[in-house]
Amino acid sequence: MLTNYLNSLLGKEFALEIVDALRNQKTILIRGAQGSTGKTTLCRILREHGVAAVEEKDVYEVILDTPLENRIPHFNPETISKS
Known part of the structure; x- marks a missing residue:
């Protein structure tokens, strides 16, 4: 169902790119023109x-x-204090 939604919103080629990114456990950054373009809905x-x-x-x-x-x-980032 998610793939169908992505296909209808973004087109099949771009939807496949997103599905591939998801398979590779990538975080998806959504950006675009200001205004009602569907960014918030897609993110949700x-x-x-x-x-x-x-x-x-x-x-x-x-x-x-x-x-x-x-x-x-020999810098080790694990030794940096969090306080």
Whole structure:
């Protein structure tokens, strides 16, 4: 039923891409033009089917594109305190 909904909303080719992403346990990021385009509905339906889906408005994006110059030797992120 979910596949049929995705086919009707997005078209068969794009729906297959989403189904493939789901098989690979990817989180689905939904974004698009402002206004009533179905983003929130699609996100809600995916979540109701157990899919990790988020809308762009609910995400804070961090872009790291500059190589690190002074890496910490033998750095272990597990040792970072959470407090």
